[in-house]
Amino acid sequence: MIKPVDTDAQDAADVEDIALEVFIQALRLRHGYDFSGYSRASLKRRVVELSRKFGVERLGDLIPSTLYEPELMREIVSHLSVPVSSLFRDPEVFLRLRDDVMPMLASWPRINIWLAGCAYGEEVYSLAILLAEAGLTQRSQIYATDFNDHALERAAEGIFNRQNLPEYRNNYRESGGQGRLSDYYHTRYELLRMRRELLERVVFAHHNLVTDGVFAEAHLIMCRNVLIYFTQPLKDRVLELFADSLVRGGFLVLGNKETLSASSRVADRFELVSAADRIYRLKRDAA
Numbered sequence: 001m002i003k004p005v006d007t008d009a010q011d012a013a014d015v016e017d018i019a020l021e022v023f024i025q026a027l028r029l030r031h032g033y034d035f036s037g038y039s040r041a042s043l044k045r046r047v048v049e050l051s052r053k054f055g056v057e058r059l060g061d062l063i064p065s066t067l068y069e070p071e072l073m074r075e076i077v078s079h080l081s082v083p084v085s086s087l088f089r090d091p092e093v094f095l096r097l098r099d100d101v102m103p104m105l106a107s108w109p110r111i112n113i114w115l116a117g118c119a120y121g122e123e124v125y126s127l128a129i130l131l132a133e134a135g136l137t138q139r140s141q142i143y144a145t146d147f148n149d150h151a152l153e154r155a156a157e158g159i160f161n162r163q164n165l166p167e168y169r170n171n172y173r174e175s176g177g178q179g180r181l182s183d184y185y186h187t188r189y190e191l192l193r194m195r196r197e198l199l200e201r202v203v204f205a206h207h208n209l210v211t212d213g214v215f216a217e218a219h220l221i222m223c224r225n226v227l228i229y230f231t232q233p234l235k236d237r238v239l240e241l242f243a244d245s246l247v248r249g250g251f252l253v254l255g256n257k258e259t260l261s262a263s264s265r266v267a268d269r270f271e272l273v274s275a276a277d278r279i280y281r282l283k284r285d286a287a
């Protein structure tokens, strides 16, 4: 039997898809934030949440605010950016960095690290601890970037919820940490604040992976759980940006659901270091 099509519901869904595209264009043309290369399903979910937060029923009703209320941009970008992370997130990756990558980084007199999509800074502090424990702090410079200015400000404050401590401690131990994580933070009421010394070699900066260029002569680039939000052409473009930003022999670390697929334009410029941990290395003879 042929099922009757609910044309009204179908029309409404189509209209919301059109509204999403217009919203994306408004953000780009009015504010320079280009979300056109983001996967639509997850972006739409976040824009729907945003419309609820702003108390409007339809996606299209967000467009006037986007055009005429620039003071809301910070909140809009912040909401679309998903700054979710953890200290020593995926600890096995940090274990691999500690055991295999740090000793190789140690062969360079200066170590530039680009942490792209640093969210609230959990990875920044984790990496700063790793460098300190490897005795490499004084030779290192971490450039921690994100396009979410609110997240960058919070990252620089280094304040996290104390409730997450069991997870953080566990991750630190599983990442091969031999010391006491408590040496790296102070607690106050329900919060923990990372020690300021950890930021000695850290610069926070606004950088948009979609629109901005090569960032630094990096020896290590970590960009985890960011490319999953991008469509394949944008992923390829950003991977090319990373290849162009790395020194020969430099390392690239992606998130555990992200790969440098063989079809990527830059795949042959990299060699695999660890498939499980998504660690790649720019070939020494890479063009």
Ligand SMILES: C[S@@+](CC[C@H](N)C(=O)[O-])C[C@H]1O[C@@H](n2cnc3c(N)ncnc32)[C@H](O)[C@@H]1O
Pocket (backbone or CB within 6 Å): 081, 082, 083, 084, 085, 086, 089, 116, 117, 118, 119, 120, 123, 145, 146, 147, 148, 151, 207, 208, 209, 210, 223, 224, 225, 226, 255
């Ligand atoms: C899910 S968090 C990942 C945080 C951390 N890298 C991790 O793996 O735990 C994604 C981060 O990527 C950032 N991001 C998304 N699109 C970006 C872009 N075009 N340029 C720079 N950062 C971006 C978001 O603001 C957010 O902080």
